[in-house]
Every structure is written in C-alpha cells, then in structure tokens.
Amino acid sequence: MSSPLVALTVAGTDSGGAAGVAADLTTFAALGAHGACAVTAVTAQDTVGVRRVVPLSADDVRAQIDAVLEDLPVAVVKTGMLGSAEVAAVVTDLPPGLPLVVDPVLVATSGAELGDAAVVAAYRDHVLARGTVVTPNFDEALRLTGAGPADPREDVALALHALGPAVVLTGGDAEAPTCRDVVVDARGRVRTVEHAAVPTTNDHGTGCTFAAALAVHLASGADLIDAATAAHTFVAAALRTSADWRLGRGRGPVAHTFTPARHNPPTQEK
Numbered sequence: 001m002s003s004p005l006v007a008l009t010v011a012g013t014d015s016g017g018a019a020g021v022a023a024d025l026t027t028f029a030a031l032g033a034h035g036a037c038a039v040t041a042v043t044a045q046d047t048v049g050v051r052r053v054v055p056l057s058a059d060d061v062r063a064q065i066d067a068v069l070e071d072l073p074v075a076v077v078k079t080g081m082l083g084s085a086e087v088a089a090v091v092t093d094l095p096p097g098l099p100l101v102v103d104p105v106l107v108a109t110s111g112a113e114l115g116d117a118a119v120v121a122a123y124r125d126h127v128l129a130r131g132t133v134v135t136p137n138f139d140e141a142l143r144l145t146g147a148g149p150a151d152p153r154e155d156v157a158l159a160l161h162a163l164g165p166a167v168v169l170t171g172g173d174a175e176a177p178t179c180r181d182v183v184v185d186a187r188g189r190v191r192t193v194e195h196a197a198v199p200t201t202n203d204h205g206t207g208c209t210f211a212a213a214l215a216v217h218l219a220s221g222a223d224l225i226d227a228a229t230a231a232h233t234f235v236a237a238a239l240r241t242s243a244d245w246r247l248g249r250g251r252g253p254v255a256h257t258f259t260p261a262r263h264n265p266p267t268q269e270k
C-alpha cells in the first residue's frame, strides 16, 4: 500500500484563515498530500490587518519539527513567516538533503510587517543558502537583495540565486493584464512564467498557497519550471473561485475550498 506524500510547513497562523498555516495545510490537502505543521507564531489577523503577533520560541518550534521528523516520512518542508532570527536558525538546522521551499514572508498583503531587520539578515546569511527554492514577491526580493524598484526583475532574481537557492520571484498583480513569475533554476537559467491576471481583491494568502503548491509538485518529482507553472495554475484557479466572494472588510481570502480534479495523488513508498 502506498501512502500520501508528507509535506511539513513551518509558518505562522492567520486567525482569518487566509494565509500562513491555514493556506499551507489546505493547499497540501487539495493536492493530495498529508500536511504536518510547526507553528512559529500566532497572529490575530483578519482581511484588514494584523492586530497582534505572539511569537513562539526557537525551542517550541524545534520541538514541533523534531516530533514530526522523528515520526513521519517528510518529503518536503515549506517555510513561511519565521518571526525571529532564532527560529530562522532552527530552519537552517533541518537535516541536509531534505528539500526546503523558503517563502520569505516579510510583509502581509494588508501591509503589516511580519519580519524585521534581524529576520532579513538571517535569510541573507544562512536560510537562503540552506533553501532549495526561495519564492519572494518583488517587495520581499528588494528587501533581501538591497536592489531598487527600478531594477529589472531578472537581475533581482539572479541576485537572490547568488545567495544559494533556485528562485521563483512571484509577480502577482490583479490590476495588470498579466502576472509574471521569474524562475531561476539551480544552474542559474532564467525563465519566465506569464499568465493572465485574475481581477480580484480577494488575494490574501496567494503567496503562501503558491509556495505550498510548489513544494508538493517539486516533491512529486516535477522540475522547477513545471512545478512553478502547476503551482501558478492552481493559485489562479483558486483566485477565480474566490474572485467575487464577499468575505471580510479588506482583502479577502483566496479560495481554500478549491480542489482540482485529481486522479493520481502523489504518493511515497517510505
């Protein structure tokens, strides 16, 4: 009997159910993977903003990760909001060889800061070097590289690649006609994935959903460009599902009720 692929998210909670752990676990499930989670911080958050952040200690996070890794055959780890440099160091200590998708969450869609200068330094100094792929949006990429908003996206993506990982620089923009994600593979080859933009303000949680989907597709054996294309297709379909929803007073959640037709869910033999 084969068992489902196991994916572990290391991320913060969003009480509104749009981003963070909620987005990751629903995405894993929608794509047929079993999701495990290590919570890094609890946020009191809704579609309008972040009211409170309660960080967990590095020991709390390490204990959760150890419990999961000692019991379940984790095929891939995805990180989101880390919250502190100490928690970032725990991620860097993950067993070598375990694929790691790093979504360097620094700012919420609502504008709230979710990662300070110490967290940025930790990403630059050691987390990115441990990562298999990093998936920043443009603002996060600028903070991580020190590049300016006028710099070409390809150059910014290559500057991140120089810090160690493959890169998917996401380009979500509901007001533009298209969204353009720049992909740099492990060998430094640059490709662009471009799709029609879904016009909606219900996009809270898109970055987390994209990175979680990317993690499952990579762990299922897809190469980076195919995994990024499939993850983007999944997010776009979820955005079309929630495009006209009226949930909350701010930027509503991307649909976590969306489940693609699935005939061959990813499995693992371990």
Ligand SMILES: Nc1ncnc2c1ncn2[C@@H]1O[C@H](COP(=O)(O)OP(=O)(O)O)[C@@H](O)[C@H]1O
Binding pocket: 109, 136, 137, 138, 170, 171, 172, 173, 174, 175, 179, 180, 181, 195, 196, 197, 198, 199, 200, 203, 205, 206, 207, 208, 210, 231, 232, 235, 236, 239
């Ligand atoms: N309105 C949209 N229409 C289509 N795709 C989108 C839209 N917004 C985001 N995406 C896609 O969702 C993924 C996450 O991107 P992005 O929104 O840049 O992340 P973040 O939430 O971290 O800012 C990317 O593949 C991006 O192209």
Ligand SMILES: Cc1ncc(COP(=O)(O)O)c(N)n1
Binding pocket: 011, 012, 013, 014, 019, 020, 021, 043, 045, 080, 081, 105, 107, 108, 109, 110, 114, 203, 204, 205, 206, 207, 208
């Ligand atoms: C706990 C947590 N993790 C991540 C995000 C970023 O998601 P988004 O960019 O969609 O606001 C968030 N708002 N909250």
